[in-house]
Amino acid sequence: MLTIKNLHAQINGKEILRGIDLNIRAGEVHAIMGPNGSGKSTLAQLLAGREGYQVSAGSVDYLGRDLLAMMPEERAREGVFLAFQYPVEIPGVSNALFLKTSLNSIRKHHGLTELDAMDFLHLLRDKMKLVGMDESFLSRAVNEGFSGGEKKRNEILQLAVLEPRLAILDETDSGLDIDALKLIADGINGMRNPERAIVLVTHYQRLLNYIVPDVVHVLSQGRIVKSGGAELALELEQHGYGWVEAEYAARNAAQER
């Protein structure tokens, strides 16, 4: 579904991604872990189409198309979804209007009829139950005055309503207490299916207790330095990132010799 080859990217001349290779198939859940500043969020935002990054080398293929050539809205319509680390507040625009505008933009793109008010409300009620959100959130402005946990839950609600092919979740677990974390994990697990790929970008192993990934990657200084199964996350939790980085450096040195 998603094939990233030798991706290099800079912000204001500073190289953040230094040769990423990644292959994600439909039905898989990947976790991308790594220390602060390793480039995790940059990768997530770049895939969603955020401006301000200069791609200096490499390619990203999404379902046979050049993802980097697509506008952010085009990516979303073709099924790419990013759950933001810091969800943005949109004052004056209700959550319901926001979700409706977004869902109908995507449906229109696929030649589907736009949902009317009643159908939309039914759909929304079901999905809100799924993520344990109160209906009062529909009439509130997008993320405005929401607590950290409510904002994250709102991202998962959008995920559930928009049903993307590729969901990238950027630090969705940060700032959540254990109950909220379980709830969100349940929501995400409910979205797992053979047609969909999920990428969890996270700093901690905690979330992975509830959502067991198929593959875990360690990102460090803009490169994937190690990939493994779910057990890799546990090792990282116990021993930190230092040993992975040391191992990678030794391997590189050996190759150079």
Add this chain to the structure above:
Amino acid sequence: MNLQQDSRQNIEPEHVPLPGHDVPWVVRARQSAFERFAAHGFPTRREEEWKYTDVSAIGKRASLKPAPPDPTSDAAALILFRDSGHLMVFVDGHYSGELSAAGELPAGVRLASLADMLNEAADLPEAFFDQLHEHTIFAALNNAFATGGAVLNLAPGTVLDAPVYLLFIASGQGAAIYPRNIVIAGEGASATVIEHYLGVIDAHNFTDVVTQISLGAGAQLQHCKLVQEGSGAFHVAGIHAEQAADSRFVSHSFVLGGRLTRNDITSSLNEPGCLCTLNGLYLLDGKQHVDHHTRIDHIAPSGISREYYRGIMNGESRGVFNGKLLVHPGAVKTDAHQANHNLLLSRQACVDTKPQLEILADDVKCTHGATVGQLNDDSLFYLRSRGVDAALARSLLIYGFANDIIEKVGVPDLRARIRHLVLERLPQGGQIKVML
């Protein structure tokens, strides 16, 4: 200067048929107001209060002579909310009994046109005509020529549930329109008044309106004003409230149309425990110019005032916001907050925003903030990342910015109407409208 076009002889009040022409105090008040105007003329930009707004075009483009009643005007087509509230329609400043539908009013509530009120109870408006000497030269002009407008008198304790809807239609004959409104709310009375100014599309009339509001102890008034004048029209207005103890005054000012609009909105919190809220939104395009000058006087202790104004400027338009807040000696425990946020959508558009706080009492809490900016890139990206195209995302953000103010209006019909009017002005507003 303005008298050159309309020769003085031609527009002197005694030569124009005006309401109250047989009431001695009215004749005297008109004449002295006219003398004051004739001696002073329109203000120039050298005057601090008119620094950003040039009114010299008014005298050049529009006549100052009050528009005559025009029975052939097809104004009925413009009436929007016939079924809601107590409707009074004024065409070119003249009351139209035919188009109005004041409906049933509870005992103790009197709603009449200014002309009728001058015939029936001429002493009631007298104090209000006298009060105006401290206000602008436009108020003097209105004193001289006021033709119509509504007088709402609420006896103590009366509550008017449905809004009083005052619709002022400019038929486009290019003359001057001088409405005068007076609202008197007795102790504990409450009401909502809507003033809607609607001009035919290319009208270039001049409207000079004054609304005076007197709130007794514990009285409540919600005042909503919507300016949708024609593209060449000039609109200058004063809304002046006087508040007694524990009264609540809420003012909403929406300006969506007109060539030049100037709203002076003032309230004086004369006794303890008053609440005053001034909200406003101006949405401008082309060469539109809109100036809000607000002034809140905290004279007595424990008053609360809130002011939220927002502007959206496109094209070569210009917005002006001047928010004066005066906390007089002794007005302790005053709690005041003022905010003016502006969105500039084009390089040629501009805004002048000026908070002006003078605090002469201790133990007060006064805060203010003003911003001028463009649409936020993070918000745009957030919407686009959800499949919304860039143009629709921009319209949605502008709508949201405006909607924060629209939501404060306590009249559902009007709120919906203003939302639609704002959306009609946005490039992708049509798409948003169907999803509301």
